[in-house]
Structure formats: structure tokens, C-alpha cells
Amino acid sequence: RKSGELVSQSSSSQPSILRPPQARAVSSRVETKVPLTHIQSQMLKAMTKSLTIPHFLYSDEINFDPLIRLRSIINESLDANSPVPRVSFMPFVVKAVSMALDQYPLLNSRLEFDGDNKPTLIMRPQHNVGVAMDTPAGLVVPNIKDVNSLSILDIAAELRRLQELGVEGKLTPADVSSGTITVSNIGNIGGTVVAPVIVAGEVAILGMGRAQTLPRFGEKGQVVAETVMNFSWSADHRVVDGATMARMAALVRELLEVPGKMFARMK
Numbered sequence: 001r002k003s004g005e006l007v008s009q010s011s012s013s014q015p016s017i018l019r020p021p022q023a024r025a026v027s028s029r030v031e032t033k034v035p036l037t038h039i040q041s042q043m044l045k046a047m048t049k050s051l052t053i054p055h056f057l058y059s060d061e062i063n064f065d066p067l068i069r070l071r072s073i074i075n076e077s078l079d080a081n082s083p084v085p086r087v088s089f090m091p092f093v094v095k096a097v098s099m100a101l102d103q104y105p106l107l108n109s110r111l112e113f114d115g116d117n118k119p120t121l122i123m124r125p126q127h128n129v130g131v132a133m134d135t136p137a138g139l140v141v142p143n144i145k146d147v148n149s150l151s152i153l154d155i156a157a158e159l160r161r162l163q164e165l166g167v168e169g170k171l172t173p174a175d176v177s178s179g180t181i182t183v184s185n186i187g188n189i190g191g192t193v194v195a196p197v198i199v200a201g202e203v204a205i206l207g208m209g210r211a212q213t214l215p216r217f218g219e220k221g222q223v224v225a226e227t228v229m230n231f232s233w234s235a236d237h238r239v240v241d242g243a244t245m246a247r248m249a250a251l252v253r254e255l256l257e258v259p260g261k262m263f264a265r266m267k
């Protein structure tokens, strides 16, 4: 599938995302009771917990052109001996988030309440970046462990491993536990903006929209075609203020728009 292309069409003329499996199963006009799938039950519990967190949303537009150029250079250099045959945008975004966390570690923390309901922040040095995944069974959020110490290709290989396990329904409890922050890329399916829901035990999540080529003004006021993507951050407003979120988001944007800065920080 080409970058930015919407979901594949099913045999009918309507895109498959508009016809969820449950709807297809119901053919008569009589209401029926359908038990939740295992993943839906997990989602119900997790999201009910998540929505006790006071969220705020912060959104920004990223120019993806420099990253598109860099990605094609990297992809052209990959061969049969490479850990992955190609790299998507995700590993760059996951790495940029981790690099920005070095400067804004609060966004990687966990809020904990003791027996007397006294709140404490647990600061976590390891960046285990969760990736929301759409699998045949539904939404799963495995995480890429210790992104701090991984290269772009390492992240791509681990993402691929998790994607394959996710599709086969074989993710382990270790794959889906101990996440510290999450990235949710809905853009490969569609939609330009998403308001992501924070995973309980974390204080921030990034939602990526669909990359679009749109007219923008260049430095001299001329109209230029730019490929842009909306990044929408949700953060826990009990511990993260808007200014901190905006600074962290600005750093992630800077690292992706000037990828050379990212490589300068690579360990």
C-alpha cells in the first residue's frame, strides 16, 4: 500500500472500516446480544481506568518532507542482510519521542497513590514506548523496551516482531506490560487528527494523523507543496502543565523536521 493511501477496499464498494465485523454478522432486523471479545473486555477495563485521568489535548503540525527524504535514502540502502527490509515513519517518531524524554523526563513518569492516597511521581529512566496496533482481533498496545539504547533499525526490527506477533495473536504479557509512554498512529488507516486516550500508568500519549500534501507558505511567502502530519498529544493535567507539553512537543517536532539533530543525539 502506498504511503497515505486509505484502507483497502473490500469486495463491495464500501471501505471495510465502515462495516465492522459485528455489523456484518447481523442480517435480520432483530436485536441480538453479542458478548465482548477478549480484547474488547480488556479495552473496556483499560479505557474506563484511563478516563479517570484528567486529559488535555495539544496539537501541532509537522513538516514531514525532510523525514520522507531521509527515509527513502535509508530504505534504498537496506538489503537482504539488513534487520528489516524497509523502515516506516514510526521508528523515527518513537526515537524522537525517546530523545525528547531525556530532556522532559516528567512525560515518562507514573503517578502513584499510597495507602493514604498521597500522590508520588515515579520517575522512570527506561523509555518503553507503547505502539497502538490494529490487529485482526482488535486494539493491542505492545511496547518497545528501552528505546533509549536502540537505533532506528533496532526499533524497526522490534516493531516488526511485535506487529507479526500481534497479527498472529501471540503477544506475551511481557510485550504488553511496563510501557511508559505511547504512540498511536491512526494515519495509516485514515483521519487527520485523533484525540488519543492516555494508557493508565502513563502520563502522556501521542496520536499521529494521516500524512497529507497541502499548500503552505514558504519563507518568502510563496506557496509550496508540503507533506504535513498532525501530532496530537494528550497529557495528564494533574502533573503535566500545558507549557511542559508544548516544549516537549516542540522538541519532537524539531528532531523530526531537522533529522540531523536526531542523529547528533544518537548514542
Ligand code: CAO
Pocket (backbone or CB within 6 Å): 001, 002, 003, 004, 005, 087, 088, 089, 090, 091, 131, 132, 133, 134, 135, 139, 159, 163, 184, 185, 186, 187, 188, 189, 208, 209, 210, 211, 229
Ligand atoms: N500517514 C500516511 N501514511 C502512513 C502513516 C500516516 N500517518 N503511517 C503509516 N503510513 C504508511 C507507511 O509509511 C506505509 O507505507 P510504505 O509502505 O510506503 O512505507 C504504510 O502506511 C503501512 O504502514 P504500516 O502500518 O505497515 O507500518 P507503520 O510502522 O507505519 O505502523 C502500526 C505500524 C502498528 C502503528 C500500524 O500498522 C497500526 O496498527 N496503526 C493503527 C493504530 C491504531 O489502531 N491506533 C488507534 C488506537 S485507539 O483505538
